[in-house]
Amino acid sequence: MTTPRDLLIISMDVPSERPVEQGDLSLALAGAELADLLAAGAAGLDGDHIVPLPRRDTGDRLLDQAAASLRERTPHESVEDWLWRRGEGLAAAYHDALDAQGQLTGRRRRWLPVRGDREAPAGAPARREAAERWASGDPVIAGLAAAVGIEAEPGAPLTAPDDDALVTVLATVNDAVTELEAVRQRRRIENAAFDNIWRAP
Structure with a gap:
């Protein structure tokens, strides 16, 4: 299994204080892909810019797609730009890939409708891993x-990875998710203001 697939399963299995937003998850999945590409030697970081390295097949279709989409020409893409570009619709893509493998049968989805009432096998390898x-x-x-x-x-402190490139990826994911939440807040405020205009006597 890959980090993005593990993250998707964790997002559905582990309780959290609030439902996981699909946009947040998509950004985090793009970060997970980049973490795996760095670990596989398919990419490196020059500061906060992604430098593609000679590609090797990872054995995972979506991760190979991610590697193939790295921009080879300079100036190289920043980690932040990668998250927003690659992350678009990524949660749904990973969901569909796991569903096609039969890993999500009957499981509770916080941001997608449940299909059917069958329970997933308790020993499903992907879920166990x-x-x-x-x-x-x-x-x-x-x-x-x-x-x-x-x-x-x-509230417990997180342990930072011992690789500076991975620290950069995690920090950028956090910043992107925070920025996306700020956008949502602005839209809610604007929508509320618009509704109040129409409701005014």
Whole structure:
């Protein structure tokens, strides 16, 4: 399994104080992809810019698509720009990929409708692997999950990865999710103001 697939499963299995927003999850999944590409040697960081390296197939269709979409010409894309570009619709893409593999049958989805009432096998490998990684306190998966509002122990400090590039990715994911929430807040305020105009006598 890959970090994005583990993160998607964790987002549906681990309780959180608020429902996970699909946009937040998409940004975090793009960050998870980048973390895996860095770990696989398919990309590197020059400051906060992504430098593609000679590609190797990862064995995962979506992760290979991510590697193929890295911009090879200079100036290289920043991590922030990558999250917004690659993240568009990514939560739905990963959901559909896991659903096609039969990993999501009958599972509760917080931002997608449940299809059918059958229960997922308790020993489904993907689900088990994601749970084990979550329980291990892996700093990358823990940091990405915290960015979308999922924490093993609310308020507990996170352990930073021992790789500066991964620290950069996690920090940028957090900033992007915060920015997206600010956009939502502005829209809510604007919509409320517009409604008040129409309701005024």
